[in-house]
Amino acid sequence: MLRQSKVRSLAEAVSLINNGDTVVVCGFNLQNKPMALVREIIRQKKKNLWLVTAGPSSIDADQLIGGGCVRKVASVSISAERFGPIGPCFRRAVQQQSIEIWECEQGIMTAALRGAIQGVPFVPTVAGLGGDFVKVNPDLKVIQDPFEGRPVVAVKTIKPDVALIHTLIADEFGNARLEGGMFFDELAVRAAKKVIVSTENVVPTAVIQHEPRLTRVFSHMTAAVVEVPYGSHPTACHGAYTFDEEACGEYIKAARSGPDGFQEYADKYISGAPTQMEYLNLFGVERLLNIRTKVRVGDI
Amino acid sequence: MSQGYTISELMACVFAREIKDGELGGCPGVRSEVPLASVRLAQRMHAPNTTCYYGAIVYNTDAPLSKFATEYDRIIGAEASVATYEWFDTLHRGDIDFFFVGGMQVDMYGNLNLVCLGDWKKPTLRGPGSAGLNTVTFARRHFIWINEHTSRVFVPKVDFISCPGYLDGPGAREGAGLRWGGPSIVVSPLAVMDFDQETKRMRLRSVHPGVTVDEVKQNTGFELIIPDSVPQTPAPSEEELRVLRTEVDPAGILRNEEPVG
Structure with a gap:
């Protein structure tokens, strides 16, 4: 018998998330956010999620809140660096008291995830x-x-049902590397019951075996692997591309203008672009080529 | 020759002078160009043995100054790539000598707030959240830098304590289980403040060139301790500016604002 591949479509992978699940998102501010998974969660209209962000978050958390998927949020911050001091949908939801907050800071979040890793209450x-x-x-x-x-x-302890991570490479069995900033990602994937890996490239396992020290998501943790080029866009994917300034700015501007502005954005970039290719076509080749990473760690 | 320096350059110099040789520091993951510049400046002026965790992902880096502290290119030129929780642990156990921190409100005891204005349950304004602020207070001392010196920011009592300063006065940190640390200085666009040893209240230490004591008082929402004589914050020296502009910040990130001096 052959070892089974865990490669799935975006829709199949996200269908593993249930309404009401505790979902932990990897990345840090505008870096390495699993944005293609986030958009698919909104398209599938998941509800009542307890959204946990392992580190500081940005438009990942803000879109999930704006998209009506979140009942409760635990995040040390929801901002967008210089594009905005705070996520607009998050601010509205809190000020209208339509969302529950698990107030914390990063040392507290680290402890909550470590509880799940260690199996202690x-x-x-x-x-x-x-x-x-x-x-x-x-x-x-x-x-x-x-x-x-x-x-x-x-x-x-916070026990996430699912962790969402976007990586530069992974193999078909769900082994994935952390090649850039490690942030709090290892804690999130180890705390969760299962991991959904989206990745720029599904590579042969021989590539993973070539440098096992970089494998920080192990296949036994992973429930599904999705190949999504530019899967972190408009945030950065370390080693592949930086964040798309114009696109981040466009989102913040739209969301800040009010719920209608968010809806217009979602109609165009989320529900209006049901596949990643359709989403990327909205930006065009030139924009996507311009944000590519030129120099990789180890090159110089 | 101190003509034409900016507030960011002045702040970088003020902080650099606070750093002692051989210390271990930490710079935050966002808005960290002034902290990183000050560490680099100190390393080149008087503190070559000082090392620093920087921007959530690296330890000791030669990467050029940047407004974005968590970008992939920060790792190139670093002595180590670091998982963020590693330096949180380093803070908790008290190994970090100094850390930089800001907030949307600061009060007379140096407590900082990044959570909300008004009642937490029904805030009039929600902030982004505390990031790692309650962890920063486990540095041996922390430096507060504030980009707006108004009575909106300098308030008698913060609406939510994200980063404990001296809480409500002498003995309060100890009572809360904080066995060391606390804010040592506050630098704003107008002045440098520190804390009175006895009362733990914020005290005016110096006013920046061109700023009066009255101006600082009028823009502070609580009674600052004002010593009998308040000196002027020393402007950046010729050597400090030379090192800043040729070695630390050749791209001029700190100069991207109106000069003041």
């Missing part, structure tokens, strides 16, 4: 001491260190 950390997080998040409690009596913060 909570993780003690110093992160959160002195801050107001414990006042507004019932999953954080200041407890006494049972040995030395000092205060520590007990962070209730």
